Amino acid sequence: MTSEQESPEAFGARARVWAAKNLPPAGGPEGLYVDDEEELRVVAEARELQKLIFDAGFAGIRYPVEYGGLGLTREHQLAWREATATCRLPSTFNVTHGILGPTLLEFGTHEQKQRHLPAILDGRELWVQFLSEPSGGSDLAGLLTRAERDGDTFVVNGSKIWSTGAHFSDYAMVLVRTNPDVPKHRGLSMLYLPIRSAGVTVTPIKLVTGGSHFCQEFFDDAMVPAANLIGTENDGWRIASGLLFHERNMVGGNSLNDHVSPGGGEGEADTIGELVALARAVGRDKDPNARQLIGEAIVLETLANPTISRVNAQLRAGRMPPPAASLVRLMSGLSQYRIKEIALEVGGTRAMMADAGDPVGIHAQRWLGARIGTIAGGSSEMQRNGISERVLGLPREATPDKDVPFSQVLANRRQAQER
């Protein structure tokens, strides 16, 4: 910190004046429930907004100056969030700025960072991570996509799934197996590639809510230059662990992404206001059962921030290890699920018999997608493993594949299945 650095208060005041003039007001379509056409429009708008913020000198608040950021502090970032709380923000960039950017910053070479971080901050490059596979998501290190080295090139074959917005993104980090003859964690590498490359096919997956926000990718002899290796060959698990740490950090509102609210994710919406409107619209505002449920929703909405603050304080003080971010992840997954269940109870048949875009009907649609928070980004069961084993130090689950060469694990599995 230099003596010339602007104070967070002055920074926030300047941001407030600029944002009031230049950013549109908050509101508009909601992540999971917009249709595909609308989604592409939101993405295009986000790129423009991000460029606008970058040109005005407010982008990448905590990113280093040499890579296009401002090199400021978390306090400046919080001042920005407060100053822009009522503005429409390019939240499409949340994952890029909060997860992939920080991972590249932590593990990438100077050249890689120089080449991509400025483009990430000025709205040109959207990044996404390719981790889960059709054969499994929770057991990430057991992935099957392989990359064979051929001189200065990796040849990638396999498939990835559940990548958010891959069809409109530009680059992806992809975790691949580069050595099958060592135990699973030790034979992985992290590569990155332009998504629109030869040998890469991206297929959007249509969800129950009607939209296609996640994709599956197929790799058929896709060529990735060795210069796109992040870290060293077969050191991919360390980088993936770093990436997952940044992901959990973002859920806690503590990442390098400037735009997320401290509550993260869906907390930005006026959930309670919507529930109250729903109860009135269907005539249940005086129904004691509905009121109990709405009271419960208020409790769940209100406890998020005190819980996040407490977990963050313990992380900062070193009283909890980094996996404690699983507490926040589990909380938001369970709470958001329950709130959608509550809205369904309050709405009843009226919610199911209304149009999906209707303020009553939207709740039956959300119910269909209610499981997202307990599955995406690590299922609630994985979070519970993390909390019990890594936060409380209870005995770990048995992992029979841990010290066995991965090729042997696959052979054993085939044998067991044939039996």
Next chain:
Amino acid sequence: MDIELSDEQRFLQETVRKFLEHEAPLSAVRQRAAAGEPPLAPGYWSRAAELGVAAMLVPEEYGGAGSDEPVLDLVIVAEEMGRQIAPGPLLPGSVVADTLAQTGTQQQKEEYLPQLAEGSLLATWAVGEAPDSWDPAEANTSAGRDGDDWVLSGEKSSVEAADVAGVFLVTARTDGGMAQFLVPRDSPGLTVRMLPQYDLGRLFGDVTLRDVRVSASAAVGEPGAIEKSLARQYQLALTLQAAETVGLLERIFDVTLDYVRSRYTFGRPLASYQALKHRIADHKLWMEASLGLSTALARAFAAGDDNCAQLASVTKAHIGDQSLTIISDCGQLFGGIGMTWEHDLHLYLRRATANKFLYGSPAQHRERLCRLIGL
């Protein structure tokens, strides 16, 4: 409490913990209850008061502790008392002391506060009425004017420490709105009927007021204009109750964790079964949420934040339900031993159960939340 306590607060925490371990260990709480003795041993509360526990919210000129952060200090004491299921009317005594300090007359402050601070006089708060009406603003005990006096009639239920209190702060309804009065125990027409002991370490009694006459100087605050005082009392009570409950919850959770780590079945510790680990992870989560809420509420109360009423009801609704869910499941993890009189679990379960309903059940507070947001 907070991760970031000051050195003084750490010292206070340590001092209170040692005092309670020595003066009121769980074994003593259990023995006194079994022997049918009252929860407060002779001299116990005045020795506790020497540590300042009864003086936190009393201004320094009336014998108060003179702390920079009186509310947070008091919350630390409440947590420690919860941890050890300690006897002593900290909550109602603090509400009465705070009410006098905030709205009492000079004469009332001089007469009562120094005695309350040093523990020579116990005061309690006669607020609840059957059936479980706890919001002070909803009291139905009546107070009517008769010349210069007030005449009180009604039934106050589940008044903590009614057996030992020398003075009652009685919330009542007048023709011109709510009022509250200091009523000495020996006032003609005031009778106390003590109730069976459920929460070991605390006794409650029903207080009947039949044409109890008090002078105008017994009114605390101006009759008909005490809404703010009543709101503050309720928030303070819920703040201290939350602190006490998270204190006991954290303690019994730790004890249970030690047990599942050391208890072996089929050659492996109980703590290694995923069916149990996942439940324990959920308990850890909702306990952290409880601790986060309790701290947020204490800070909001200390700062006089506008959202304090809502936060108080959120905190009560969450902790009231979750504390019982967690402690009851700790009982499942302990198995048969947790059902015995000699095991500590029931002491924690009893207090958490009482706290769930005292000052409003979670269901009542969920309803209150709807009213607070205008539904």
